[in-house]
Amino acid sequence: MPKTLENYCQEVGRAGHDGLLSTCLMFLSVPDIPILERFCCGDTCSKRSLHLWLQEVVLKIPDRDGTLSFNNYQQSKE
Structure with missing residues (x-):
């Protein structure tokens, strides 16, 4: 699991380099917690x-395809 939100965004971004649809899954296991x-x-x-960001995620209305769209650059500035 990436250690920061930025690292996660970079990992997710790699999935879209070919221009095709992709699915990103993140798995967390008990040994990851410490x-x-x-x-x-x-x-x-x-x-x-962190609380403000989580609130934004929870209140976000999904796109038609069920995904959540965010402007990560804007989020990092705020």
């Missing part, structure tokens, strides 16, 4: 920023 907890203590966004 590693991710250590990342939380590093250079990450504030708890408030």
Whole structure:
């Protein structure tokens, strides 16, 4: 699992390089949790920023195909 949202976006972006539709899946396992907890203590966004981002994701109305579209550049600035 990527350690940051930016890394995740880069991984997802690789799936679309050929211009074809793709499906991105992220799997999290129990051994990943301690590693991710250590990342939380590093250079990450504030708890408030994370809550605001999660709220935006939860309240987002899906596109017709069921996907969620976001402007990651704008999100990172905000």
